[in-house]
Amino acid sequence: NAGVTQTPKFRILKIGQSMTLQCTQDMNHNYMYWYRQDPGMGLKLIYYSVGAGITDKGEVPNGYNVSRSTTEDFPLRLELAAPSQTSVYFCASSATGLGLETQYFGPGTRLLVL
Amino acid sequence: KNQVEQSPQSLIILEGKNCTLQCNYTVSPFSNLRWYKQDTGRGPVSLTIMTFSENTKSNGRYTATLDADTKQSSLHITASQLSDSASYICVVSVGKAAGNKLTFGGGTRVLVKP
Numbered sequence: 765n766a767g768v769t770q771t772p773k774f775r776i777l778k779i780g781q782s783m784t785l786q787c788t789q790d791m792n793h794n795y796m797y798w799y800r801q802d803p804g805m806g807l808k809l810i811y812y813s814v815g816a817g818i819t820d821k822g823e824v825p826n827g828y829n830v831s832r833s834t835t836e837d838f839p840l841r842l843e844l845a846a847p848s849q850t851s852v853y854f855c856a857s858s859a860t861g862l863g864l865e866t867q868y869f870g871p872g873t874r875l876l877v878l
Numbered sequence: 879k880n881q882v883e884q885s886p887q888s889l890i891i892l893e894g895k896n897c898t899l900q901c902n903y904t905v906s907p908f909s910n911l912r913w914y915k916q917d918t919g920r921g922p923v924s925l926t927i928m929t930f931s932e933n934t935k936s937n938g939r940y941t942a943t944l945d946a947d948t949k950q951s952s953l954h955i956t957a958s959q960l961s962d963s964a965s966y967i968c969v970v971s972v973g974k975a976a977g978n979k980l981t982f983g984g985g986t987r988v989l990v991k992p
Contacts, residue, residue: 768921796909801913804887804984804985805966805984806882806981806982806983806984807922807967807980807982809979809980818981854921854922856921863910864910864927865907866912866924867924867980867983869921869922869923870921871919871920871921872919872920872921
């Protein structure tokens with residue numbers, strides 16, 4: 765099992781550009797999440813999905829969009845990049861999202877918006 | 879507002895020594911508390927998960943304690959190794975709602991020197 769994989773590892777964007785961060789998991793997990801991690805701060809939930817076709821906003825969804833067409837993939841879309849979106853983005857997954865279940869994280873995508 | 883505060887922000891210890899990291903939380907309703915280890919450039923990896931009824935949980939040289947009355951937790955690292963150099967993140971699970979909503983602390987960065 766590769767677990768949770770993310771691409772790209774690093775990207776530089778100009779203000780106003782768009783991009784999609786890719787996330788794939790091979791554990792057949794129903795729940796998937798997108799977080800951002802700013803230096804010295806705790807991870808913040810952007811969006812999450814409880815299954816294919818179902819997504820919901822997290823704590824900081826503004827400026828982002830998601831879709832979940834398959835169980836395996838959960839891409840995160842930035843439409844008009846802003847410097848405030850400079851961060852490290854982590855995708856995670858869990859089987860059911862309840863109780864004492866562990867979330868498994870990908871290696872992250874480092875994004876710099878200039 | 880749900881918050882998780884960790885101390886110290888960073889610490890340096892010599893290889894073979896012990897150390898203790900602190901976590902205070904103001905989260906309601908409390909479901910469970912987790913400690914994650916995050917190596918530089920990697921995603922967080924779960925170390926322990928505890929419910930309010932558990933006082934202590936071990937994972938090898940890592941021992942977590944929980945005092946649900948005072949809303950405090952600690953992570954003790956015994957006989958530190960160079961591979962313990964990482965950030966350690968305290969995470970509290972809020973309620974039992976779908977999505978397994980997590981509140982993350984900012985982490986304690988540990989550097990183990992030979």
